[in-house]
Amino acid sequence: MLGSGLIKGLAVTAKNLAGSFHDPARFVTTEYPEVKTKLPENYRNFPFLVSENADDPMGTLRCVACQICEKECPPQCIYIEKSKDKKPDAAGKMQLYPAVFDIDISVCMSCQICVEVCPFDAIKMDQVFEIATPDRFQPLLLDRNQLAKPNSYFHEVHPTEAAEVDARLTAERKAAEEKAKAAAAAKAAAPAKPAGAAPAPAAPPSTTPTKPAQAPDPGSRRGDEGSAEPSKPPPPAA
Amino acid sequence: METPEQIRDRLLANFPGAGAVVVANPAPSAQHSIAIGPGRAREIATWLRDDPALRLDYCSNVTGVDWPEKEIIETVGTPAPDPAGGPAKTAEQKTKRIQPGCLEVVYHLYSMALRHGPVIIRLRTGNRTDQITLPSLTPVWRSCEFQEREVFDLFGVVFAGHPDLRRILMWDEFKDHPMRKDYVEPDDYEWEPTAHDKVLAKAKKHYPAEPAATGEATEGAKP
Amino acid sequence: MIASDPLSPLPGAHVHAVHDEFHGDLLEVSMGPHHPSTHGVFRMMVTLDGETVVKLKPVFGYLHRNHEKLGENTTYLGSMPYTDRLDYLCSMTNNWAYALAVEKLAGQAVPERAEYVRVILAELTRLLNHTCLAGFLLQDCGASGTPLMYAFREREKILDLFESLSGSRMMCNYQRFGGCRVDPPPAWLEAASRLVDGYNAFLDEYEALLTGNEILMARTQGVGRLSAALAVSAGITGPMLRAAGVAYDIRKVDAYGIYPRFDFRVPLGDHGDTYDRYMIRVLEMRESIKILQRALHELPAGPIMDPKAKLRGFRPKPGEAYGRIEGPKGEIGFYLISDGGPNPYRYRVRAPSFVNLTILEDLCRGHTVADAVIILGSIDIVLGEVDR
Numbered sequence: 001m002l003g004s005g006l007i008k009g010l011a012v013t014a015k016n017l018a019g020s021f022h023d024p025a026r027f028v029t030t031e032y033p034e035v036k037t038k039l040p041e042n043y044r045n046f047p048f049l050v051s052e053n054a055d056d057p058m059g060t061l062r063c064v065a066c067q068i069c070e071k072e073c074p075p076q077c078i079y080i081e082k083s084k085d086k087k088p089d090a091a092g093k094m095q096l097y098p099a100v101f102d103i104d105i106s107v108c109m110s111c112q113i114c115v116e117v118c119p120f121d122a123i124k125m126d127q128v129f130e131i132a133t134p135d136r137f138q139p140l141l142l143d144r145n146q147l148a149k150p151n152s153y154f155h156e157v158h159p160t161e162a163a164e165v166d167a168r169l170t171a172e173r174k175a176a177e178e179k180a181k182a183a184a185a186a187k188a189a190a191p192a193k194p195a196g197a198a199p200a201p202a203a204p205p206s207t208t209p210t211k212p213a214q215a216p217d218p219g220s221r222r223g224d225e226g227s228a229e230p231s232k233p234p235p236p237a238a
Numbered sequence: 239m240e241t242p243e244q245i246r247d248r249l250l251a252n253f254p255g256a257g258a259v260v261v262a263n264p265a266p267s268a269q270h271s272i273a274i275g276p277g278r279a280r281e282i283a284t285w286l287r288d289d290p291a292l293r294l295d296y297c298s299n300v301t302g303v304d305w306p307e308k309e310i311i312e313t314v315g316t317p318a319p320d321p322a323g324g325p326a327k328t329a330e331q332k333t334k335r336i337q338p339g340c341l342e343v344v345y346h347l348y349s350m351a352l353r354h355g356p357v358i359i360r361l362r363t364g365n366r367t368d369q370i371t372l373p374s375l376t377p378v379w380r381s382c383e384f385q386e387r388e389v390f391d392l393f394g395v396v397f398a399g400h401p402d403l404r405r406i407l408m409w410d411e412f413k414d415h416p417m418r419k420d421y422v423e424p425d426d427y428e429w430e431p432t433a434h435d436k437v438l439a440k441a442k443k444h445y446p447a448e449p450a451a452t453g454e455a456t457e458g459a460k461p
Numbered sequence: 462m463i464a465s466d467p468l469s470p471l472p473g474a475h476v477h478a479v480h481d482e483f484h485g486d487l488l489e490v491s492m493g494p495h496h497p498s499t500h501g502v503f504r505m506m507v508t509l510d511g512e513t514v515v516k517l518k519p520v521f522g523y524l525h526r527n528h529e530k531l532g533e534n535t536t537y538l539g540s541m542p543y544t545d546r547l548d549y550l551c552s553m554t555n556n557w558a559y560a561l562a563v564e565k566l567a568g569q570a571v572p573e574r575a576e577y578v579r580v581i582l583a584e585l586t587r588l589l590n591h592t593c594l595a596g597f598l599l600q601d602c603g604a605s606g607t608p609l610m611y612a613f614r615e616r617e618k619i620l621d622l623f624e625s626l627s628g629s630r631m632m633c634n635y636q637r638f639g640g641c642r643v644d645p646p647p648a649w650l651e652a653a654s655r656l657v658d659g660y661n662a663f664l665d666e667y668e669a670l671l672t673g674n675e676i677l678m679a680r681t682q683g684v685g686r687l688s689a690a691l692a693v694s695a696g697i698t699g700p701m702l703r704a705a706g707v708a709y710d711i712r713k714v715d716a717y718g719i720y721p722r723f724d725f726r727v728p729l730g731d732h733g734d735t736y737d738r739y740m741i742r743v744l745e746m747r748e749s750i751k752i753l754q755r756a757l758h759e760l761p762a763g764p765i766m767d768p769k770a771k772l773r774g775f776r777p778k779p780g781e782a783y784g785r786i787e788g789p790k791g792e793i794g795f796y797l798i799s800d801g802g803p804n805p806y807r808y809r810v811r812a813p814s815f816v817n818l819t820i821l822e823d824l825c826r827g828h829t830v831a832d833a834v835i836i837l838g839s840i841d842i843v844l845g846e847v848d849r
Contacts, residue, residue, distance in 0.1 A: 005673030012670040013607060040625035042643070055757045070434075072773065074539035079432035104432045104800065111542035116642070117773055141432075164519055265799065295693050296709075297812040299783065306732075346783055346811075347798070347848020350693050350709045352580050356783060361812030381696020383819050407522035407848060417530055 025093050041158055044125035045113055045149070047106050054150035059087065062122035065098040069114035069123055070179060077107035078114065091173045101144040105161050106136060121165045239292065242270045252285060253278055261360060268303050269342065271358035276372050277359055280399070283378040285358070286347065294347040294357055297375070300385035302393040303344075304418045306366065307339040339366045345375065345382075361431040363395060366418075374400035392417035487515060490830070494523050498834045500603050501844030504586040504733035505821075505833065512829045524848040529832040532808030537563055537638065537775050540808065541832045545632040547793075547810060552592050553582040553623070553789040556636035556845075561717065562784030563638045569770060574763040575640035576719045581653065581756045582635070583786070584624075584649035584749040588660065589619045590789035591700075591742040594841050598739055599671065601838040602680055608671060615663050618656050625649060639770025650757060657753045664746060672743070681735040685824040685836035688733060695819045699791025701743060701840060704737040705732035711787035718786075739840040776803055790814055790841050812846035 019026035030037050052060040065082040081100035089095045114123050126149070133139035155162040246258045249272070257275030274282055286294045296377075314331045341363045363370045367435030374397035376382045386397045387406040394415040397403055405412060414421060433441045472622075495503035502523035508516035528547065530746045532540045544559045545552035557579050564571060596612030622632040626649055627633040627642070635642050638724070645653075671677055692705040702709055710727045728744035730737030779801045785794030791813025798807040817840050823839075825833040 005675050005678070009670040009674050012666055015666075016611070030616070040621075042628045043627055044628035068773070070511070072536070072539065074535050074542055076434045079430050079434070087792060102432055107432070108540055110629065111632070112628060113542065113634075120781065152374070264565050264778065265782055267565040267780065267782035267784075269565075269781065293731040297733070298698075298785070298792060300798060301696055302753060303798065303807050319717050346794075350707060353709070353714050358783075370806075378692070380694040380695065380819060381816050383695075384539070384815060387813075393795075407525045409522065414526055414616055428781070 034166065039127060042082055043127050044110055045129045046126055046131075046142075046152075047103060047114055047123050048126040049101065049144060049147045050121065050150045050151055050154050051148045052151055057148040057150065058144070060090070061097055062090070062120050062145070063098050063101065064089070064095040064122070065101075066119070068117050068119065070112050074111060074113065075107045075109055076106040076107055078102070079104075087155045090169075091174060091176060098144060101147060102145060104140065105131075105142055106140040115193060121169065124154055124158065124161075129165055133144050239352075239358075240424055242357070244273050245292070245357060246272050249274075249282060249288075253282055255354060256282060258282075260309050260451070269356060269358060271360050273360040273362065275360035276361050276363075280373045280378065283345075283359075283375045285423075287378055292357070293349045293351040295379075296348045296350045296355075296423045297345055297379035297381045298348050299344075299346040299355070300375075300382050300398060301344045301345060301388060302395060302417065303340050303342040304366070304393060306343060306419045308337045310335055310337050311446070323387050340364065341366055341370060341393050343386075344370060370394055373398050375402075391415070394418065474531065481547060492830075492833075494520075499739050499837065500842050503837075503842070503844055503847070505624070505837070507825075507830060507831060507833060512831075514825045514828055514830060514833055516588070516826045517833065519818055519821055521818075521844065521847050524806070524844045526849065528849040529808050529810065533804055533806070536803045537777070537805065538772065540805075541636070541650045542632065542634045544810075545634055546845055547849060548788065548790060548814070548843045550593055550843055551586045551789050552631055552633045552825075553586045553635060553677070554786060555793060556633065557583055557797050558784060558786045558793045559786065560636040560798050561639055561786060562782055563777070565784045566780060566782035566797050566799055567638065569639045571640055571766050572764045572767055573613055573719070573761055574643075574768075575642075575765050576639050577756050578645060578718065579636065579725070580718060581753060581760070581783065584753045585619050585622065585653070587749045588746055589616050592616050592740055594838075595739065597672070598735075598835065598838045599677070601834050602677060602750035608667070611667060611670070615660070615703055622649065622656065623624075624654055625652075637766060637770065638775065639773070640764070640766030641767075642780070644765040648759065653753075654757050657750055657757065660750050661747070664743065668743060672740070677739075678736060678781070680832075681739060681839075682834060683732070684735045684828060684832045685839065686732060686734045686806045687824060691820060691823065692733070696816045697820065697843075699788070699801075700741045701738055701791070701817055703727060704741045706730055710786060711792055714794055715785065723755055724804070725749075725752050735835055735839040774803070776801060781807075785811065788813060790843070790846075791817060793846075809844065813843075814842035815836075815846045815849075818842060818847065 015027055023028070050062050051057040052062065065080055067082075069078050070076075070078045070080050077098065078101040079159075080098050083097045083099040086094040088098055110125070112125055117127055134140075151162070247258050250256065256278050257273075259273045260272045261273050263270045286292055311332045312333050312335070314333065316329050316331065343361045345359045345361075346355075347357045347359065361372050363372055372395055374382065374386055376386060376397070377399060381400065384406060385431045386400055387403060388399075389395050390397060390403055391405040391407050392415055405411065408416065485659040488509045490507050490509060491504060492507055493499045494502040496503075499505070502521070503525070504520040504599045506516075506520060507514055528543060531543060535543070541556060541559060545553040547555050562618050563569070592612045592615055596616075597610035599608035600606065623633055624630045626645055627635040684732055687701065687705045689706045692702050692707055697705070698709070698711070706729055708727055708729055711717070713727060725748040728741050728748070777799045779799055781796070781798040783794055783796045784791050792811065793813035796807070796809040796811065800806040821837065821840065824836050827835070
């Protein structure tokens with residue numbers, strides 16, 4: 001019969017129309033901004049800097065101004081100036097810190113390469129996307145005050161990744177402490193060694209990352225240890 | 239499928255004096271190519287397409303490559319005996335020579351009939367200034383039509399025999415060829431807050447007193 | 462504002478009358494670049510005799526971002542996010558083609574789990590792209606939105622999967638040289654399995670809506686016939702080539718990755734017209750579902766990234782390589798020349814849409830101007846990769 005294809009098609013449309021009144025799989029509109037969809041944990045937008053302590057964001061930034069993210073950023077949207085002095089980091093080691101850390105988010109393409117190459121877990125991806133501004137130059141240049149967010153915030157937006165990072169950093173710090181203690185004990189047990197004869201049983205370099213001038217081991221990067229970022233399953237796809 | 243050396247030998251047997259040289263590829267991909275002289279390139283291409291053992295009927299990719307002039311310094315050491323009877327000293331002589339640049343077009347050929355490939359052929363121009371004409375292979379493989387136009391547009395290689403040689407990606411009145419290594423961008427700089435390296439050098443020329451793009455200036459100004 | 466004179470300019474059209482002694486007045490119409498049906502900023506200078514297309518010259522370059530020169534000034538890793546933006550609908554396959562070319566250049570091995578994940582994501586991308594195309598083709602035919610919205614409703618589910626895996630719906634930046642960036646967790650694999658198992662039902666409903674539809678058949682059958690000889694000579698690849706009857710699928714010919722393990726058929730068309738191109742894509746989706754079900758079932762445990770792969774300081778030795786895969790639109794290939802430095806010396810993208818546009822004029826000649834829009838829709842172009 002001529003038109004049977006058309007009628008079959010219209011039956012499909014009718015099924016969808018009727019279904020949209022009672023079946024959430026047929027009616028998929030969310031009335032944003034009154035109703036917001038839940039974003040998956042892995043969702044990334046622009047980067048932010050992690051500081052350990054919410055009370056002193058600038059003083060406890062994990063960033064040591066090594067400038068690796070600046071070099072690796074494909075559109076070159078990060079601008080870093082190192083400080084002239086050093087401050088103790090979370091493990092007590094004296095490190096440089098970024099006096100200036102700007103990200104131009106009108107250029108940033110959210111590729112996440114800065115996060116992948118950072119050896120210090122200092123820069124992570126944020127999830128805020130409601131950041132429209134009327135002026136396209138100055139408000140889209142985020143400085144370190146606007147970029148710094150505390151570790152507690154990191155736990156809020158990326159719980160599994162933050163937990164894994166914290167576990168790894170505490171393990172590293174513990175290992176460093178124990179090595180330092182063992183070295184100190186060895187040193188104390190040999191007080192009769194004449195000064196300057198043999199080099200003192202030098203404390204082995206701590207495993208926490210040292211001077212930023214040395215390029216850290218390129219093998220130590222996120223994402224290549226199997227269980228990187230397990231995410232919550234996506235919304236039910238009926 | 240035949241190796242590039244075998245293809246070259248058969249090619250030279252069919253087109254003596256054509257000038258076919260195998261260009262070895264040191265990468266693990268082992269995709270060696272054959273450089274052909276431009277003189278009889280179209281006949282050679284037709285032969286490659288119609289030869290029953292090759293049947294390369296599908297030209298997948300046409301790439302332009304810019305090889306600018308290179309200054310090569312060769313050091314020759316000649317041992318000169320020491321008159322005092324000590325060990326011979328080596329007198330080093332440095333010779334400079336300029337390897338002329340050229341523009342190169344690389345064709346990746348596959349066979350849909352016999353399902354093999356790639357056979358890669360390369361055509362080189364005389365130099366980068368006035369001898370920039372190569373024969374167009376569009377009459378042999380229609381897929382070269384747009385791709386040769388792109389090589390003309392971005393590199394400046396003129397394809398003789400192309401049915402419609404004009405710019406394709408840049409607008410018609412554009413001058414210069416953007417993909418060349420010595421291309422100079424027009425001076426239409428716009429202020430960039432996180433300028434680096436070359437862009438920073440351009441900024442310094444345009445804005446002698448660089449605007450203060452430091453964090454302190456925008457303290458408290460939330461986006 | 463619109464005068465009663467039929468030849469006065471309509472909004473959006475640039476009209477220029479050319480007097481030709483033999484044919485009477487020929488009308489040269491510029492369709493685009495701002496046009497809802499040209500799949501991007503694409504311009505067609507169409508010369509019409511009444512409603513029939515006499516000549517058609519495509520003009521593009523409006524989205525030219527000189528991606529190839531950017532590639533020369535960026536490291537190999539840094540170019541990976543830029544490849545997302547070539548064919549911006551299919552970022553996973555663009556990433557894979559680039560990763561394949563670099564792995565060939567550097568001799569980098571890829572672990573088995575990563576190969577399976579790459580196949581899963583590539584086939585999901587194929588589903589995504591063909592669904593999108595079916596929707597847009599119907600939109601071009603004038604079905605104002607219903608098939609498009611049904612297609613996009615299903616496509617959103619795949620995009621949600623991509624978002625929960627890589628962090629972004631379209632700009633995934635997911636493949637790396639030597640594997641993949643993130644290991645899909647079991648929850649993601651379950652969600653993917655559920656989606657794939659439900660996809661056949663969606664396709665059945667979609668075909669019930671479209672495939673037997675008399676209007677679609679009348680508009681697309683016999684329109685834009687492409688002969689096999691012309692297709693091969695013009696370097697056409699992908700579903701368009703197979704609709705013309707040439708059995709050339711790079712997944713079977715090059716046997717890259719682990720495709721030889723999967724048993725799937727390659728649908729071929731008889732007539733090479735627009736209806737065949739639409740049907741080939743629907744059949745390819747069904748074959749992709751088979752591959753996906755098998756791959757998700759057989760996914761082995763193991764590392765997702767080769768332990769010897771380098772992220773920073775990646776400097777392949779001098780040489781060159783051409784790596785290609787069967788993307789949803791055709792053959793997408795990358796040709797890289799390395800000079801031993803951190804950036805490639807020459808970085809070339811072989812984009813399928815660019816080469817597939819060669820025969821647009823041949824296909825449209827003799828048809829009406831409305832058919833020209835449908836033929837362009839069935840070629841499936843994305844300006845991001847046409848212009849780069």
